[in-house]
Amino acid sequence: MDWVNAIIQGILLGGLYALFAAGLSLIFGVMRLVNIAHGDLIVLAAFLGLTVTTALGINPLLSIAIVAPVMGLIGYVLQRVVLNRTLGDDILPPLLVTFGLSVIIQNGLLELYSADPQKMSAGAIETASVALPGGLNLGILPLLMFVTAVLIIGALQWIFYRSAWGRAFRATSDNQDIAQLMGLNKSHVFGLAMALSLVVVAVAGIFLGVRTSFDPSAGPGRLIFGFEAVIIGGLGNLWGTLAGGIILGVSQNIGAQINPGWQLLAGHIAFLVILAVRPRGLFPRIDG
Amino acid sequence: MGSKPVPEAVLEIDGLDSFYGDFQALFGVSMRVERGEVVAVIGANGAGKSTLMRSVTGLLTNRPEMVRFGTAQIGALRADQIAHMGIAMVPEGRQLFPSLSVEENLIIGGQAGRPGEWTLDAVYSLFPVLKERRHQASTSLSGGQQQMVAIGRALMSNPELLLFDEISLGLAPIIIKTIYEALPDVIGTGMSAVLVEQDITRAVDISDRVYCLQEGRVSLEGKSGEVSREEISKAYFGV
Numbered sequence: 400m401d402w403v404n405a406i407i408q409g410i411l412l413g414g415l416y417a418l419f420a421a422g423l424s425l426i427f428g429v430m431r432l433v434n435i436a437h438g439d440l441i442v443l444a445a446f447l448g449l450t451v452t453t454a455l456g457i458n459p460l461l462s463i464a465i466v467a468p469v470m471g472l473i474g475y476v477l478q479r480v481v482l483n484r485t486l487g488d489d490i491l492p493p494l495l496v497t498f499g500l501s502v503i504i505q506n507g508l509l510e511l512y513s514a515d516p517q518k519m520s521a522g523a524i525e526t527a528s529v530a531l532p533g534g535l536n537l538g539i540l541p542l543l544m545f546v547t548a549v550l551i552i553g554a555l556q557w558i559f560y561r562s563a564w565g566r567a568f569r570a571t572s573d574n575q576d577i578a579q580l581m582g583l584n585k586s587h588v589f590g591l592a593m594a595l596s597l598v599v600v601a602v603a604g605i606f607l608g609v610r611t612s613f614d615p616s617a618g619p620g621r622l623i624f625g626f627e628a629v630i631i632g633g634l635g636n637l638w639g640t641l642a643g644g645i646i647l648g649v650s651q652n653i654g655a656q657i658n659p660g661w662q663l664l665a666g667h668i669a670f671l672v673i674l675a676v677r678p679r680g681l682f683p684r685i686d687g
Numbered sequence: 688m689g690s691k692p693v694p695e696a697v698l699e700i701d702g703l704d705s706f707y708g709d710f711q712a713l714f715g716v717s718m719r720v721e722r723g724e725v726v727a728v729i730g731a732n733g734a735g736k737s738t739l740m741r742s743v744t745g746l747l748t749n750r751p752e753m754v755r756f757g758t759a760q761i762g763a764l765r766a767d768q769i770a771h772m773g774i775a776m777v778p779e780g781r782q783l784f785p786s787l788s789v790e791e792n793l794i795i796g797g798q799a800g801r802p803g804e805w806t807l808d809a810v811y812s813l814f815p816v817l818k819e820r821r822h823q824a825s826t827s828l829s830g831g832q833q834q835m836v837a838i839g840r841a842l843m844s845n846p847e848l849l850l851f852d853e854i855s856l857g858l859a860p861i862i863i864k865t866i867y868e869a870l871p872d873v874i875g876t877g878m879s880a881v882l883v884e885q886d887i888t889r890a891v892d893i894s895d896r897v898y899c900l901q902e903g904r905v906s907l908e909g910k911s912g913e914v915s916r917e918e919i920s921k922a923y924f925g926v
């Protein structure tokens with residue numbers, strides 16, 4: 400039963416990893432930008448959640464209502480003021496600039512919040528669980544997070560393929576010049592894409608901060624999980640990203656079940672194996 | 688501003704020099720398109736025809752006064768700003784969005800939100816075959832059908848000025864004929880048009896006036912009915 404439990408917990412954890420990954424995947428898909436600061440932005444969102452939660456005395460899950468729009472705004476401004484200037488034929492400048500941004504965010508958070516690990520408490524819901532047949536207990540909070548992750552991925556999928564924003568994202572991704580001819584200002588379109596990415600980051604960051612403790616240096620690790628989920632699932636496929644997150648979460652939990660020290664290692668091994676067997680990921684992009 | 692007491696110009700290009708980095712592609716090009724007029728631009732490969740189109744649509748940035756649209760100086764505006772003002776282009780090689788369906792390509796053409804007679808239904812009645820295929824990927828269409836989408840996409844913004852860059856390129860003669868037969872319905876509605884074409888006969892037939900470019904300079908300018916074949920050959924090939 401421990402094994403079944405490990406797998407179920409792994410699936411639920413995979414939802415969080417998919418959230419880490421979704422924003423990364425969206426940005427790469429729309430503007431071919433690899434955002435090295437993505438993990439640090441997740442941690443920034445967690446700290447913002449902490450501040451909002453302590454200042455207003457509310458449940459951290461409710462702080463999403465404030466942190467998500469704030470992160471969206473930060474994303475839009477960041478894109479318009481900084482990142483758009485780095486985009487061009489050369490892929491190196493955006494890598495360097497987002498790497499610099501990563502360093503700046505980590506040090507800024509260190510200055511403001513110190514290196515102490517923090518955690519947000521969501522109250523009674525953290526210990527609530529439903530009993531499943533066979534003596535398994537399913538935590539309500541992990542379940543809630545997983546369902547939210549699935550809904551968010553579904554919403555992103557809808558936005559990307561069914562809405563006017565998504566049409567603009569896809570058109571700009573296809574051909575920036577011709578998209579401009581259609582009256583789309585690509586700087587604005589990219590700003591919207593980054594805003595959307597960071598709204599997802601806000602949810603991911605707060606879920607992270609409720610689930611585990613975090614500190615200013617936690618970002619790069621989250622970035623790696625996000626990357627791995629994206630690559631496992633196949634670039635540009637959001638449902639694939641969810642599958643990638645789940646595979647990563649399950650592998651980690653199976654590893655931890657064998658030996659508590661093997662949790663991260665098992666995830667990385669699963670990633671490498673899949674990369675070796677299917678270099679384009681399990682579900683490479685299928686449009687529609 | 689407008690000191691010339693001549694007919695109203697929709698587009699006025701004045702001493703346009705265009706560059707790709709250090710490479711100069713256009714040298715002091717001047718051109719005028721009057722309201723409701725169809726102007727043909729001919730010239731050999733590499734003469735600078737597409738560069739001229741890119742400069743007018745804002746894909747290449749120039750000095751503000753080098754390109755005027757009505758009374759506005761648009762030479763330094765961004766392409767999306769110019770699109771909103773009412774210039775649309777059917778680009779060379781069609782350049783549909785592969786990730787978008789046929790209908791989405793048309794809808795995004797109307798993105799600028801300019802009101803007018805061109806709607807999805809109007810485009811579908813001009814090119815009925817597109818309606819049957821509207822949910823297909825744009826890449827699944829034949830070349831001629833793709834060209835219809837590209838034309839429809841440009842019309843959807845209800846432009847005042849429509850630029851066509853070699854719409855017959857790579858299409859079978861019968862398809863070219865179909866598309867050219869549809870053109871009067873398109874530009875007969877008071878729209879002004881600039882038509883880039885390598886096929887000189889077609890260009891002269893459909894246009895009111897013709898410009899010939901040679902190595903980035905205007906080598907001939909005249910009323911389409913008045914320029915002779917010899918003049919055109921000379922301006923075209925520089926012999």
Ligand SMILES: Nc1ncnc2c1ncn2[C@@H]1O[C@H](COP(=O)(O)OP(=O)(O)OP(=O)(O)O)[C@@H](O)[C@H]1O
Pocket residue numbers: 707710712730731732733734735736737738739779
């Ligand atoms: N992106 C670019 N970078 C550098 N030079 C370019 C670029 N595009 C075009 N050129 C050069 O500018 C000149 C004019 O090219 P342009 O595409 O305007 O010619 P064209 O008249 O449209 O030719 P064609 O009939 O082949 O379409 C050519 O010498 C071409 O090599």
Ligand SMILES: [Mg+2]
Pocket residue numbers: 736737738779852853
């Ligand atoms: Mg050309």
